[in-house]
Amino acid sequence: MKRTVAVTGGTGFIGKHIIDNLLSRGLNVRALTRSSRNDPRSNITWIRGELEDLESLARFVDGANFVVHCAGQVRGRSEDIFAQCNVAGSLRVMQAAKESGSCERFLFMSSLAARYPELSWYANSKYIAEQHLVDMASGISLGIFRPTAVYGPGDKELKPLFSWLLRGILLRFSSIETRLSLLHVSDLAEAVSQWLTTEQPHTHPYELCDGAPNGYDWNRIQEIGASIRNSSVQLVGVPLPLLKLIANVSTLASYLIGKEPMLTRSKIRELTHPDWSASNKFLSKHINWSPKIDLEYALRNGLF
Numbered sequence: 001m002k003r004t005v006a007v008t009g010g011t012g013f014i015g016k017h018i019i020d021n022l023l024s025r026g027l028n029v030r031a032l033t034r035s036s037r038n039d040p041r042s043n044i045t046w047i048r049g050e051l052e053d054l055e056s057l058a059r060f061v062d063g064a065n066f067v068v069h070c071a072g073q074v075r076g077r078s079e080d081i082f083a084q085c086n087v088a089g090s091l092r093v094m095q096a097a098k099e100s101g102s103c104e105r106f107l108f109m110s111s112l113a114a115r116y117p118e119l120s121w122y123a124n125s126k127y128i129a130e131q132h133l134v135d136m137a138s139g140i141s142l143g144i145f146r147p148t149a150v151y152g153p154g155d156k157e158l159k160p161l162f163s164w165l166l167r168g169i170l171l172r173f174s175s176i177e178t179r180l181s182l183l184h185v186s187d188l189a190e191a192v193s194q195w196l197t198t199e200q201p202h203t204h205p206y207e208l209c210d211g212a213p214n215g216y217d218w219n220r221i222q223e224i225g226a227s228i229r230n231s232s233v234q235l236v237g238v239p240l241p242l243l244k245l246i247a248n249v250s251t252l253a254s255y256l257i258g259k260e261p262m263l264t265r266s267k268i269r270e271l272t273h274p275d276w277s278a279s280n281k282f283l284s285k286h287i288n289w290s291p292k293i294d295l296e297y298a299l300r301n302g303l304f
């Protein structure tokens, strides 16, 4: 019998790729949306609702065998904005999944940031959500994915950095020794589907990255850009006081335009952390998944 996957966040960057991957495998998808959708594809049903509304979440998970909870708050000017969505919202999705009586597996899209909850409101909200979900999950297999920075078609956050790199300028916003890791969104979507369909899922916070040994440093990214351009790339350091000033201005502007800011003082602590290298060791071992796209391949082939 065809299995049904309920996906939150399917209107966002990562969730869209997850849905495409699930549909390509012939699974049925129920997708939560806050706005009306007209989707001509078969096997997908969009359910109007939101994380704040338990009734809509009950309709959303109705009959689903698996839940992928990918909706999340990635930008915000206060701690409460992250806590409301990423903690309280996630617990409501789990509650609905449990009450449905049909959910066997629940995959929570956390973040590598949860490794250091002290760094930012976002990191802390993901970490706390993970803890509560583990406590609540009895009877449901819970998977926790901690992807590093994700990029690919539809991404708006890293795209400017890569576009500038290919024009010959790399903006460095953390120390030269920083270890970064990256993950292409199609590899993440593939990992989600594989975790859902693996025979015996493990409850484990899994880190995910593109497998570059020890991640990238700024010089390596500069080298990749130069080799693709066949010309040099200027590495331009953005001083911390300037980053802080931009964060202050964008936080202030967010009040005026009514949109949540990405760059805040809280986010800077996360961005400038010196070690964001990650390892696929546990996930690869448990679900036989390995990433296929590294940064050089993605940039050479316009996959961003």
Ligand SMILES: NC(=O)c1ccc[n+]([C@@H]2O[C@H](COP(=O)([O-])OP(=O)(O)OC[C@H]3O[C@@H](n4cnc5c(N)ncnc54)[C@H](OP(=O)(O)O)[C@@H]3O)[C@@H](O)[C@H]2O)c1
Residues within 6 Å of the ligand: 008, 009, 010, 011, 012, 013, 014, 015, 032, 033, 034, 035, 049, 050, 051, 052, 070, 071, 072, 073, 074, 085, 089, 109, 110, 111, 112, 146, 147, 148, 149, 150, 151
């Ligand atoms: N992008 C990354 O580099 C990265 C790395 C690690 C982890 N993650 C995690 O991956 C997930 C998806 O990230 P993304 O980059 O795809 O973000 P995104 O493009 O901003 O998408 C966020 C999604 O969550 C939905 N959402 C937010 N609040 C909601 C609410 N209250 N009720 C219902 N839906 C809500 C949004 O719906 P609307 O379309 O209606 O706004 C959208 O579909 C997040 O949980 C994020 O923390 C992302």
